[in-house]
Amino acid sequence: MEPAATILHADLDSFYASVEQLLNPELRGKPIAVGGGVVLAASYEAKAFGVHGGMSGWAAKELCPELIFTGGHFEEYQRLGDAAIGILDDYTPLVERISIDEAFADVAGCEHLFGSPETIARTVRTRVRQELGLPISVGVARTKHLAKIASQVAKPDGLVVVDPSRELEFLHPLPVGLMWGVGPVTEGKLEDEGILTIGQLAEQRTEWVQRLLGHAAGEKLSALSWNRDPRGIVTNQRARSAGAQSAIGRKPFIERIYRPTLHHLADRIASRLRVKSWHGHTITARVRFRDMRAVTRSITIDQPISATVTLAEIAEDLVRVVQADHPDERTITLLAISVAQLERDPLVQLELPLGLADEPRRPGTRRGASRLIADRAMDAIRDRFGREAIGYASATLELDRSVPDAFRGLAEKPL
DNA sequence: TCTGGGGTCCTAGGACCC
DNA sequence: TCTGGGGTCCTAGGACCC
Numbered sequence: 001m002e003p004a005a006t007i008l009h010a011d012l013d014s015f016y017a018s019v020e021q022l023l024n025p026e027l028r029g030k031p032i033a034v035g036g037g038v039v040l041a042a043s044y045e046a047k048a049f050g051v052h053g054g055m056s057g058w059a060a061k062e063l064c065p066e067l068i069f070t071g072g073h074f075e076e077y078q079r080l081g082d083a084a085i086g087i088l089d090d091y092t093p094l095v096e097r098i099s100i101d102e103a104f105a106d107v108a109g110c111e112h113l114f115g116s117p118e119t120i121a122r123t124v125r126t127r128v129r130q131e132l133g134l135p136i137s138v139g140v141a142r143t144k145h146l147a148k149i150a151s152q153v154a155k156p157d158g159l160v161v162v163d164p165s166r167e168l169e170f171l172h173p174l175p176v177g178l179m180w181g182v183g184p185v186t187e188g189k190l191e192d193e194g195i196l197t198i199g200q201l202a203e204q205r206t207e208w209v210q211r212l213l214g215h216a217a218g219e220k221l222s223a224l225s226w227n228r229d230p231r232g233i234v235t236n237q238r239a240r241s242a243g244a245q246s247a248i249g250r251k252p253f254i255e256r257i258y259r260p261t262l263h264h265l266a267d268r269i270a271s272r273l274r275v276k277s278w279h280g281h282t283i284t285a286r287v288r289f290r291d292m293r294a295v296t297r298s299i300t301i302d303q304p305i306s307a308t309v310t311l312a313e314i315a316e317d318l319v320r321v322v323q324a325d326h327p328d329e330r331t332i333t334l335l336a337i338s339v340a341q342l343e344r345d346p347l348v349q350l351e352l353p354l355g356l357a358d359e360p361r362r363p364g365t366r367r368g369a370s371r372l373i374a375d376r377a378m379d380a381i382r383d384r385f386g387r388e389a390i391g392y393a394s395a396t397l398e399l400d401r402s403v404p405d406a407f408r409g410l411a412e413k414p415l
Numbered sequence: 416t417c418t419g420g421g422g423t424c425c426t427a428g429g430a431c432c433c
Numbered sequence: 434t435c436t437g438g439g440g441t442c443c444t445a446g447g448a449c450c451c
Binding site for chain 3: 411
């Protein structure tokens with residue numbers, strides 16, 4: 001007997017735009033875009049004009065002059081995204097959340113309680129529509145890859161079930177761009193070789209695909225084109241790095257510009273780390289120039305970091321290295337910091353630091369320790385009075401934030 | 416009038432060790 | 434005088450995902 005199709009992939013349609021249309025009935029049936037400088041989500045009415053996520057705001061307006069820009073209900077995005085995923089949780093504990101609006105679920109063994117996977121998928125769609133007022137597309141298949149593709153094919157607001165006896169019939173006529181791991185670059189390389197469909201890719205030898213796309217990517221895509229997907233549902237994935245970035249428009253590449261921005265980014269990252277008692281060993285800074293080329297510099301240090309000022313100082317040093325290596329670059333458009341090689345902080349786990357502040361400084365205490373104590377005092381104040389209640393003066397100078405901080409949180413992966 | 420923000424994984428070269 | 438080979442870590446860049 002064939003293994004059953006028990007994997008669901010559920011994906012809320014044009015999520016942010018759908019929430020805005022839910023909250024404001026006047027926006028329903030109209031082309032809307034969430035965002036401003038860049039389109040974060042477009043309603044289906046806007047997509048009909050060619051508007052899509054990632055597009056610049058003015059380019060979208062060119063395509064669709066009556067486009068309405070809206071958005072800003074960040075708490076509602078979070079609440080409704082959580083609620084939709086929560087409906088999946090009612091049917092199985094095996095739920096793998098991919099982002100705010102998307103999740104896999106494995107309903108194997110749930111038939112006797114809730115019916116077939118297809119029945120569960122229909123129920124989930126109905127409940128999300130009735131209880132939350134949102135459209136959601138669901139794909140049901142034997143593997144994650146097929147379920148994901150099925151949900152894309154099902155959009156908008158649809159359901160596609162891939163019968164295990166007809167998987168290749170379903171998969172092979174589809175364009176390679178629907179495969180997980182095929183983006184614009186890979187799609188272009190394949191197109192240059194005359195490969196447009198997943199079936200055409202499946203006809204090629206793995207070795208040939210590997211020479212074209214690299215060892216790992218070639219092997220993975222070959223396997224997926226033959227419908228071999230070994231991945232199972234993984235619950236509770238934790239982040240392996242934490243970062244923050246800010247697009248700053250065109251600004252001169254001088255310390256007075258980059259220093260406050262780096263402090264603000266460092267503050268965001270470090271406070272996130274401290275909440276979960278993590279610290280990290282590898283710090284990477286990224287600078288993007290006027291022509292959108294980006295350069296990174298990184299360093300790995302023995303003494304891990306979670307203090308704001310220490311992280312900011314290291315990031316500044318790295319940015320100065322970029323500057324020394326690119327003396328002709330006078331304009332920057334983006335700054336980013338990332339912290340990786342994360343591990344638990346044993347000192348913070350003792351929950352002593354606030355009390356330690358009263359103790360005499362012992363020889364050998366790391367310099368970062370006193371900074372960490374100050375940071376944790378600040379964290380506590382923010383906990384009671386809000387994030388804006390206190391901060392480093394250096395991090396608050398003349399920052400024009402292209403995206404509100406509240407929006408940034410939506411994309412964060414749990415640490 | 417351009418082009419967000421938070422992540423993961425892979426590649427390739429060099430350093431270093433045994 | 435000749436100059437192996439495997440493994441691991443670090444760094445920089447890039448493709449991709451949502």
